[in-house]
Amino acid sequence: MTSTAPRHPDAGWCLVVPVKLLHLAKSRLSRDPSERSALALAFAADTVAAALRAPSVVDVVVVTDDAKAAALVSTLGASVVGDEPDAGLNPALRHGATYAAARHPGHGIGALSADLPALRAGELERALIRANTYGLAVVPDAEGSGTTAYFVTAENEFAPSFGRDSFRSHVAAGAVALAGADLRSLRRDVDTQDDLAVAVALGVGPHTARVLENGL
Numbered sequence: 001m002t003s004t005a006p007r008h009p010d011a012g013w014c015l016v017v018p019v020k021l022l023h024l025a026k027s028r029l030s031r032d033p034s035e036r037s038a039l040a041l042a043f044a045a046d047t048v049a050a051a052l053r054a055p056s057v058v059d060v061v062v063v064t065d066d067a068k069a070a071a072l073v074s075t076l077g078a079s080v081v082g083d084e085p086d087a088g089l090n091p092a093l094r095h096g097a098t099y100a101a102a103r104h105p106g107h108g109i110g111a112l113s114a115d116l117p118a119l120r121a122g123e124l125e126r127a128l129i130r131a132n133t134y135g136l137a138v139v140p141d142a143e144g145s146g147t148t149a150y151f152v153t154a155e156n157e158f159a160p161s162f163g164r165d166s167f168r169s170h171v172a173a174g175a176v177a178l179a180g181a182d183l184r185s186l187r188r189d190v191d192t193q194d195d196l197a198v199a200v201a202l203g204v205g206p207h208t209a210r211v212l213e214n215g216l
Contacts, residue, residue, distance in 0.1 A: 012056055012057070012058035012104065012107045012108070013054075013056050013057050013058065013107060013108040013109070013110055013128050013151070014057075014058060014059045014060075014061060014097075014100035014101070014103070014104050014107050014108070014109050014110070015051050015057055015059070015060050015061070015109075015110045015111070015112045016060075016061045016062075016063060016093050016096035016097050016100060016109065016110065016111050016112065017044065017047060017048055017051070017060060017061070017062045017063070017073075017078070017096075017111075017112050017113075017114050018062075018063045018064070018083075018089055018092050018093060018096070018111075018114060019040075019044045019062055019063070019064035019066060019069045019073070019114045020040070020064070020066070020114075021064075021065060021066045022036075022037040022040050022041055022066050022068060022069060023036075023037055025037065025040035026039060026040045026043075026115070026190075026191070028191050028192050029190070029191065029192060029193065029196065030193075038211045039190075039196075039208070039211055040114075040115070041068060041069055041072060041207075042117065042205075042207035042208040042210070042211045043114060043115045043116070043117045043190060043207075043208060044062070044069055044072075044073065044114040044115070045072050045073060045076060045205070045207040046116070046117045046118075046119065046204060046205025046206070046207045046208050047112065047113070047114050047115070047116045047117065047119050047205075048060050048062060048073045048076050048078050048114075049076050049205060049207075050116070050119040050120060050121050050124065050205060051112060051119070051121070051124060052076065052077050052078065053121035054121045054122075054124045054125040054128065055121075055125055056125060056128050056129070057124075057128070058104055058107060059078075059079055059100060059103065059104055060073075060077070060078040060079065060112075061078070061079045061080075061081060061096045061097075061099055061100045062078045062079070062080050062081075062096075062114075063080075063081055063082070063083050063092045063093070063095060063096040064080065064082070064083065065082050065083045065086075079099070079100075079103075081095065081096060081099050083095065089160075089162045089163070090160050090161065090162055090163070093111045093158075093160045093162070094158065094160070097109045097111075097158045101154075101158075105154075106154050107154060108128070108131065108132065108151060108152060108153045108154060109151075109152050109154075109158045110128070110131070110149060110150060110151040110152070111149065111150040111158075111160050111162070112124075112148070112149050113141075113147075113148045113149065113189050115189045115190045115191070116148060116185065116186065116188065116189055116190075117190060117196075117199050117204040117205055117207075117208040118185045118188050118199040118200075118202040118203055118204050118205070119185050119186060119205070120185045120186075123182065123183050123184070123185050123186045124149075124186055126182060126183065127139055127149060127151070127178050127183055127186055128151065130178050131151035131153070131178065132153060134176040135152075135153045135155060135156050136151070136152055136153070136156050136173075136174055136175045136176065137150075137151045137175055137176045137177075137178050138150050138151070138167060138170040138171060138175035138176070138177060138178065139151075139177075139178045139179070139183060139186055139187060140167040140177060140179050140187060141167070141187055141188075141189050142184075142187045142188050142189070142195075142198070144167065144179075145165055145166075145167055145168070146166055146167060146189070147162055147166040147167050147170055148186060148187055148188075148189050149178075149186060150162075150170060150175065159173065161173060184202060185202055185203075188202060200212070
């Protein structure tokens, strides 16, 4: 059963960010494998860096088997665990959540997409405050069918349902939609060049900006 009782406003959060092997990531973004890998790494770095700046985030756990990604996000302050289940996105997220809960018992757990290069820490914090109120919450992507973030307070089960029509699946399971216009950067994931153009207009983080400036 989902609890909707408010938690203490200062309750902390652990966020789990899954990062694919870079050579397999962002197949719709570019035909050039090196360009895709560079952008995927930059997106993940900017996402993690922004998440770590949100005041109520106590830990960001990156689940990845990519050594280059692991090394970079570690320097940013994230914790890293391998994808031991090796069984797809949702098992990887549950694995990361188990690790986070063991390190930080009593904290909320969130799943956050790794391709949010324009993410603003303030917008993420706004969503986390609202999620604390509802107990179980989900943020749809800009198109409205996918999910960029899924938040569960400690009283509730962490049961992500990422995949086709994931937003609808999360809402059907009891998650409250956080879809306000004041969460634009949190909803702007990047899969295509058009998505990237919108993210650039919002203002991407330094890692992504550097890759774009270098012409990759």
